[in-house]
Amino acid sequence: MPNPTGNPATPTPAGTPTQVTQGSRTRGGIGESTLRPDGTLKVTGEFAYSSDMWHEDMLWGQILRSTTAHAEIVSIDVSEALAQAGVYAVLTHDDLPTDVTKYGLEYQDTPVLADGVVRHHGEPVALVAADHPETARRAAARIRVEYRELPVVTDETSALADGAPILHPHRDDHHAGHVAHPNIVHRQPVVRGDAAEAARRADVVVTGEYVFGMQDQAFLGPESGLAVPAEDGGVDLYVATQWLHSDLRQIAPVLGLPEDKVRMTLSGVGGAFGGREDLSMQIHACLLALRTGKPVKIVYNRFESFFGHVHRHPARLRYEHGATRDGRLTHISCRIVLDGGAYASASPAVVGNAASLAVGPYAVEDVDIEAVALYTNNPPCGAMRGFGAVQACFAYEAQMDKLAKALAMDPVELRQMNAMEQGTLMPTGQRVDSPAPVAELLRRVKARPLPPERQWESTAGADVRALPGGLSNTTHGEGVVRGVGYAVGIKNVGFSEGFDDYSTARVRMEVVGGQAVATVHTAMAEVGQGGITVHAQIARTELGVTQVVINPADTRVGSAGSTSASRQTYVTGGAVKNSCELVREKVLAIGRRRFGTHHPAWATAELLLEGGKVVTDGGEVLADLAEVLADEAVEIEAEWRHRPTQAFDLVTGQGDGHVQYSFAAHRAVVEVDTELGLVKVVELACAQDVGKALNPLSVLGQIQGGTTQGLGMAVMEEIVVDPKTAKVRNPSFTDYLIPTILDTPTIPVDILELADDHAPYGLRGIGEAPTLSSTPAVLAAIRNATGLDLTRTPVRPEHLTGTP
Template identity: 65%
Template sequence: MSLTPAELTSAVAGGIGSSPQRPDGNLKVRGEFAYASDLWHEDMIWGATLRSPHPYARILSIDLTEALQVPGVYAVLTHEDVRGKNRYGLEHKDQPVLAEDIVRYQGEPVALVGADHPETAQRAMKRIKVKYEVLTPVVDMETAVDDTPLHPGGNLVRHVPVRRGDQHAEAEVVVTGRYEVGMQDQAFLGPESGLAVPAEDGGVDLYIATQWLHVDQGQVAAALGLPLERVRLTLSGVGGAFGGREDLSMQVHACLLALHTGKPTKMVYNREESFYGHVHRHPAVLYYEHGADRTGKLVYVKARIYLDGGAYASSTPAVVANSATLGVGPYDVDNVTVDCWGVFTNNPPCGAMRGFGAVQSAFAYESQMDKLAEALGMDPVDVRIVNAMSEGSVMPTGQVVDSAAPVAQLLKLVKDKPMPPLSTAVDLRDMPGGVSNTTHGEGVVRGVGYAVGIKNICFSEGYDDYSTARVRLQIINGEPAALAHTAAAEVGQGLVTIMQQIVRTELGVERVTILPMDTSIGNGGSTSASRQTYVTGGAVKAACAAVREKLAKLAGGRDLAGVDLVGLLGDDVIDETVEWRHRATEPIDPETGQGNAHVQYGFAAHRAVVDVDVELGLVKVVELDCAQDVGKALNPQAVLGQIQGGSAQGLGLAVMEEIQTEGGKVRNPSFTDYLIPTVLDMPPMSIDVLELADPNAPYGVRGVGEPPTISSTPAIVAAIRAATGLALTRVPVRPEHITGT
């Protein structure tokens, strides 16, 4: 298996607005694509990580003697071997590379082994003797702030209040509720893996599956005590991410072993270790109160939201801000009182996952909208439409929504779709319980539910969010050929295809090669917040414009459209690198949450039709239709793929996906017991894609990846409520909740 990822040159034509084949598609379908777990190097050794079995404990001693005696072991390392600063983190550098005197979650890395074979590494790892003094873990997010402080600054990571309008407003109709969201996992299929190769300059080359090369580079260099330029990262094949690869996992560990032993070092987590090796979606407890007049118009919304950040900060501060600022949903509300707290506990660390912050709030506010409709005797879609925000609406933060916000239209689109027929013949695949043969129609009740959601696109709160792109144009074999290079991570979403499409459109060139993504070029920003097509797409477009300017100079004022590029360029090479930023955002006021915090808003609406076996508590989602505004579909097929995938992930949270913890310990770290939807759980979808261009965004695009994950979950739960008449205030909904057992 080659070490360096291949350049991707596609023979397929197609500019923006078409759906050309992915340049890595055939490789992936044939099983020939090299993922990070396939990396190989002559003479490499294997790393293994010893993790804490306790959610909270003091380390009294670590004895490496027996581990070091195992033949084939090259190194056994602890925090004392961390060469730089033994702290890392996305927003706060609070997480040790290897634990010092305290472990704060089950699975926290304590020691590393490097050995000639993964089996040897495992055997040696089990011979490391760690003495722990087990401490009582803090596990309740609602009381954590007043509990034992787990970090020097206490257990509050961030509190975001949002205050707008009359804080004492009263209303004729009031509904309240307490809601809970369980801990969802990204469940990407390619586990954490990478290969660190020591370099002659004393630095290291790291081949890695990640979401953000440059932020990894900075954290790795600091932990290794090396200057940035001696830590070089190349993106290896990434098997999914969904936020779970924003934080470091084995990056520093592999580099430490490589530098310590002088040998290339590979680390691959297995599935169980992966559950301990990355952050999860924040579990939440949410208290809501909605006040409305008799027409259903919202008078006020009050909310108290608790998010369990687990043992370390990760991206909790940003998740808290999303949950708070998007806390009332895509509705016009004049009077808002929202408080959101993100806290430390000894539960598994939580951080980024698709739709972060917005997913938790949406389950609560959409459940509330249904409750309000019921209290008023209104149709659930009507009550949403009465309150739907639109372009020009003012967010609870005071920010004016200055591009399309077709909330009412999206709701009408899903409502007007024809209903699926009730099935007449028994086909187990269509039944709740599926092929396990639990019903032939007995106990099955149909329900319909709706939901709509809102998500901020790109990084918020004044973050300097940009991407860097380099585009080169030259004549190769008598034909114009372009090359594009960024450090923006392709994690499966299709950025490589989009980049080719943009270059073809902007330069009118068919042959476009995408270079492997690495840190030899400037920052591409994170593959998260639904931002890469917007920001890196914008950077590639801008780099193409810079190339066109050079061409125009060569053409001496002639119209480029009629110019023969081969003749014009000759042996010249045009090579332009551009840093591109979206419009700036502002921090929010820490007391009132006011400020133009977000770049852009994305919206999606779902209608879910479910069949519930009310006796067994099993659910079959019959239909899950969606309408979403994407501004401009640069690749319509990829857009549909994002909406289908996001909706499926929302379905998972609605009815099955949860990391269950008890006293801070994970009870189900396997795909036997952490279930994700199969093809028999996820129905075919009817999808309406609106293209209402955002004038502020390149080509008018609006981020696509996250909005469908947000509204899918509450729509499905609403449908289950409709079928069962139960309140169902917690996701995932379990058979026990439906059957009362």
């Protein structure tokens, strides 16, 4: 039978009658809303996060960070710090143990400690280990660093001007040869057809320039970890991260250790959203532990966290859309400039996503797209939920509203008329080969009844906290105006552009106390997405057992890749499914050897495992698993890969760069106080195709969470960087605002399950897509309420009132 997953190790494709029957009969299997085992602990505050770890005789690490954004380090004097009682070590760049002093996700351009130059505000300069966290902080404050200020690069003009400071003058990465200036990290064009000629044929052309602010992941738990030196000269690192094996690949060379002597175990992670893909304190803790011979714990406070991880790229986007009089798109041209900050991080991949998804979920023949990322002295930017597609969606959806207005068309009708569908050719030349229900998603959100207007009047005496929108910027004045807006987005799932995207799972099946038990071991980082629950559901479905043990994630099993790109259920779930299928076949083979002579069905029937029994597809019980596995356990570790992708051509942008696409649509309902400039988001209705809801409750949570994060970007969240000094102005939750439960509107969700035949169980990545369309939907609703041409996010009160 052909294998639609493209993985020769998978013996049976998703959706066969055997699996459908088995899944429907297994309690706690796929398709059920099983509860998360860590849920109650997290809600009650009893869950152990990485910051809660403790070790006897533990030291505390502290990082001294630069107070300026671009400067030469003239001198560093650590004598006062070393003289302080309780201090065990102080390290600078000169103390690093090997010639490998840089790290990075794609290429190594980020210094472990500043290498004579600091390139952004908050860059690590020195490390301290002491017997108390306050002692470590005081010692770090006693380190004297003399800087010689250098000119700062803060935007495209200053980065590419004649005589501009070259931030990385000795680049040797694989992108350096195809960019026009060394301060350009990466450039990706996407060209198909002739957009210039199509523009001449267009009846209506609209243009717009848009600004997208820098967003922080704002996860619950700041960066933290514990490094413990080992007797073999290695180190054991317990850390909150998103990709254990990527961390390992970057850490070991700096320490001068083979990878098998750097043993990593995932600790409790308080959220991630891309902010933990890059290293933060991992190498620093290990360096201090190996230097002192003692366990070293590092925990950032919130101020440090704002400097200690990458953020979402701010962007400037210029778009041109053309259409015929009846609303058919003729062409789209755009230029997207992403500010990557001081170091590359994931900027090249973000550029690829922004370029390849720049036109949105629409069918258009003629496109001319350019996306670039810049090196600047602003804070480093990298992965964050939505990964380049968020910035593009904000602009192209604003353009669709502007085009609808110019054509005097309903904005939803215009989108539906041009919506892509299965079989549509992407601007990159890739054909969409799975369901793309864009028009249907829009129809569903539009068909929902609207919430009542001015509810504080119709529900007199009610607690305002119970009304949709809660307490978010609520006012009851006469200047409150209702607005409704729509948006839809497209996001890739999984790693793209030829990356070897795979995951590994080790599954063991044995009998314990007379009961069959399955154990699943992967390196997947559980960062709050609920993967551990899904893995147990898959094991129950494929192996028919009730008891499933999920081992802690570590580097003692093969890589699971990053918990990002909405890929873990797809890829690591696929690996768990694959390993379970191989275990099942081996268990049944054992049964055939042991019982085949006593029951001819062993040799001929379609066999299943369920409820501790071996059964035929007709439900006939052949043997207990306790009998089959009485003398042996079955353990298999296997990889699973999705279909191969291709790198985009560097001239045309053509190539099958993505493995899967996900789609979500939103309708936002807002109330705007036009006198005070306050916005209350009353409702953010969402419709999303998830392929297959393996755990419907978790799916709902992912969609509502992503929607809320997009709401934050629309009306409150932005890291403010001084344009003259490149210093961060608001590194705290006092000044960087995020939505709370009191700001969160009603979020009704419509879930479609249109299977992707290429994916395990037909599933589709979920977590990122709702973050794309919620932001532009809110902006569209505010425009609808005020009539203002809002081209910047987040929207602030002064943008609505015209006051400075």
